[in-house]
Amino acid sequence: MDSLLVANRGEIARRVIRTANRLGIRTIAVHSDVDAGLPFVREADDAVEIGPAAPAESYRDADRVLAAARKSGARAVHPGYGFLSENAAFARRVRAAGLVWVGPDPDVIELMGNKITARNAAAAAGIPVAPGTTAPLSDVDSAVSAAARVGYPLMVKAAAGGGGMGMAVAADEAALRKQFAAVSAFAARMFGDAGILLERFYPDARHVEVQILGLAEGRVIALGERNCSVQRRNQKLVEESPSPWLDPGVRERMLAAAERLGEAVGYRNAGTVECLVHGAPGAQDFVFLEMNTRLQVEHPVTELVWGLDLVEQQLLIARHRPPSVDPAALRPRGHAIEFRVNAEDPVRFLPGPGAITQWREPAGEGIRVDAGYAAGTKVTPAYDSLMAKLVVYGENREQALSRARAALGSFTISGPKHNLPFFGELLEEPEFVAGTYTTALLTRMRAR
């Protein structure tokens, strides 16, 4: 593999390009017209403009991305996250064009990308799942009768959904009727698939996920867990590893389950098995939630704790090579926390795009910033609100928290609205500082 097309934008495109540059691989960026001035375009060896701002006519358009690969002579495609990363048809077309697909097998993407088939695959592999439905529901009356078996409160989820979109909680039948209509209409429009899954809802749970690496030889290894319970609108804002307040027995079973599931479906490359941990510390248990068949936004916390470049491993696995280090020698060390710096207001978390007039990143020991933007660039409404990830590392959680406070204090952004003030607030929040928080934290903070 001597050249790599990065079919993404912003911070993740830049991050993939950084590793490829280090490994001496020529990089090709693709970008929409409004993104021409972003750092990832400048830092790639070559760049191809593939269309206008609308993702459907640029980053999500398989034809245009493949045409750019042909034109630039790329030998491999890294999809990043979002956009085409979990599109099995695109992965197949990349391979059919004779290119290396930096991701799992398209059949595995298809199986695990759908929340219902993924859930059934997990159950078949002996992994606990929440009470729920096993086939897509398409009419509200069958949903109401299924709900009687699942039990309220429950989650109404789009089978094809992702990224926290296409899901809603229903506490009773009236709410289920309303949410079923809303979620299935949204799913039909956004994902082209209106199929619905009902699952028991755990109101005060921890979102804990396992990073897996499916090696070329077929073995799947788990690289610890990440706690991603600080969420707004079912979307993550902060992630940390290791997870505080996780029963050691539950951690052990969850990591083993993730490896078993990966091996059961023939997983190769980097992936994430998301779980919910419910119950009070000392009496916890977990259920499988879903799988992400790609690199995750929050992968840097795992990289810092395990001392490993996950993108490098992805590129090696895609070429059927062994990882850069002996997996048996890997041990986690210290604590890492990631803060998603979004262009959104810090109180209601509503989008606030705009032109960036000032951008100063913190630097220093244990501080990593993966940014997609810089001063003089513009955050447009066309894409998600992630501008940068501030990732801090410490020998322990306490040191990571104190470095986070210092780093936040020296991060300056002017122009778009941003959520740095929220993180300042979070770092003073007793539940977060103690690490006892659950997915209900933000609702509780904003209710006060």
Add this chain to the structure above:
Amino acid sequence: MTMTQGTQQITADIAANVWQVLVTEGATVSAGDTLVILESMKMEIPVEAEEGGTVTKLAVKEGDVLDEGALIAEIG
């Protein structure tokens, strides 16, 4: 959102694209009715009428790109 002499001016709280327009000029609306749905950064943001009345002016169409503070509609 501002009120001037009985006319309600509905403006965009954030920079966004107009994803759906649910009313037409001349339509009668009640307080809380959704007039348009904006889309910004992969999020849908419904814009509602604060008070009931008649849509006297509709300043946007689907696909428009709005700056923060741009006029969406007037209700009289």
